[in-house]
Amino acid sequence: MCKFLGIEHCFAPVYYPQANGQVEVMNQTIFRGIKKNLLESRAKWYEELPRVVWSSHRQILQGRLILA
Template sequence: MRIKQRFTTVAHPQAKGQVEVTNRILVQGIKRRLERVRGNWAKELTSVLRAYRTTPKGSIGESPFSLVYGTKAIIPAELGIPSHRIMNFSEERNENLLRENLDLIEELREKAFLRMQRYKNIMINSYNKRVRTRSFQVGDLVLRRPDALKPVG
């Protein structure tokens, strides 16, 4: 899965970019729900996590749930409404389909990885179009930020 574990300090959360983005999304979801339930965030956390895990991500085209389990999740609202998936449910057939999906999960993950790489390349190209290269010569005047003068460490 090409996952690299990196250790960062608590004082430098910017080093964990993806974790910070995910946490920000979860906090926004909890805040939206807290407006309705008035402060009982612990009860809302499971539904916010479910929503995050079952929503397809644009960069990979799949939901985290489907990449882990190889199938799409049935959301609670779908249980109460007669749908094709619910009406034609058979436990035995479901077991067989889940096994088949597990055989295909690596292919699904590989496709998601390729989509993510393509998305990254699009973002890199978009950024690089706006970047101007600058070259400085000895003796050129430059503007430095005051915090650049502070010692590191």
């Protein structure tokens, strides 16, 4: 999925969680999106994941998603 969406897959050391700050914020954004979509559509989480990741990625590319 990462290759399809043009997302670079990077690894960070697990013993240094500060290095994962942006990743954790993005994970929270994805979890919120999945939760919102599941409440509205009653679908399975794995059916909503590609849609939420795509939407988040598009918003980043368009400068509309602020990771804070």
